[in-house]
Amino acid sequence: MNNPLKIIVRVSAIVFALLCFAGYMFSLHVHNEYVKEHPKTKSLEDLKVWAQREIVQDYCKRYSYVKTINNETSHQRELSRVDNSRYLYVPQLVRNVVEDNDLPDSYADELFHYVNKEIDKCQ
Numbered sequence: 001m002n003n004p005l006k007i008i009v010r011v012s013a014i015v016f017a018l019l020c021f022a023g024y025m026f027s028l029h030v031h032n033e034y035v036k037e038h039p040k041t042k043s044l045e046d047l048k049v050w051a052q053r054e055i056v057q058d059y060c061k062r063y064s065y066v067k068t069i070n071n072e073t074s075h076q077r078e079l080s081r082v083d084n085s086r087y088l089y090v091p092q093l094v095r096n097v098v099e100d101n102d103l104p105d106s107y108a109d110e111l112f113h114y115v116n117k118e119i120d121k122c123q
Contacts (some may be wrong), residue, residue, distance in 0.1 A: 039097065041085055047097065051115050055090055060122035090115060 039050045062082050069075040091112055098108040 039101075041101060042103065042110060044110065044112075046100075047107065047111050048114055049093070051111060055093065055115055056118040056122070059086060059090075059119050064123050086119060090119075 039046065041047060041050075059082070062085075066075060066078045066082055069078060094112045094115065095108050098105070098111065
């Protein structure tokens with residue numbers, strides 16, 4: 001009678017340990033994604049490098065994909081999604097990064113204009 005109880009306790013302890021480990025790994029993943037999207041810096045040049053890497057390259061990649069679509073309806077729909085992300089997502093992301101770093105609003109304006117100019121080059 002004692003033996004099955006030991007097995008149940010041991011299996012429960014192992015399952016609990018695995019769940020704790022999985023939760024820890026997931027929290028590390030979420031933290032790494034947050035750090036990737038929200039760099040900590042006080043330098044405008046570092047923010048421009050980050051924006052080039054994270055925002056502009058992503059937009060250019062999606063825009064080049066849209067140009068390869070042959071179906072006119074799908075092409076317009078995807079182009080609309082890409083443009084909406086440019087005008088809705090990009091300004092908010094820039095604003096969030098500037099606010100997270102406690103930088104002046106002028107940094108947000110300058111970074112946003114830089115990103116817009118770089119995105120225009122993709123088109």
